[in-house]
Amino acid sequence: xxxxxxxxATESDxxxxxxxxxxxxxxxxxxxxxxxxxxxxxxxxxxxxxQKKRNGDRDGIDRVISLLKFLHADTELxxxxxxxxxxxxxxxx
Numbered sequence: 001x002x003x004x005x006x007x008x009a010t011e012s013d014x015x016x017x018x019x020x021x022x023x024x025x026x027x028x029x030x031x032x033x034x035x036x037x038x039x040x041x042x043x044x045x046x047x048x049x050x051q052k053k054r055n056g057d058r059d060g061i062d063r064v065i066s067l068l069k070f071l072h073a074d075t076e077l078x079x080x081x082x083x084x085x086x087x088x089x090x091x092x093x
Contacts, residue, residue, distance in 0.1 A: 002061065003017070003022070003025070003029070003030045004016055004017050004022050004042065004045050005017075005045070005061050006061045006064070006065075014065045014068060014069060016045075019042050022038060022041075022042055023035065023038050023039070023042070
């Protein structure tokens, strides 16, 4: 799920990959599943997101994306935090 929802996102676009974008990733960027399996993985991702939304839940990637959007919108806070960190890496939980 991290590949679909998190790792390919850029600072300007924190959205998820579309099905086509996910299916077209090179096997170096997403080596875990075959092309055929990726179709099923994306279907599972959509079901997961639908169920999560229905329950009002948020996962770790949702929280990180919210934080990044907040920091992007608040220039003053971003400058303060930027004085402490050069880069921020978020790994799986």
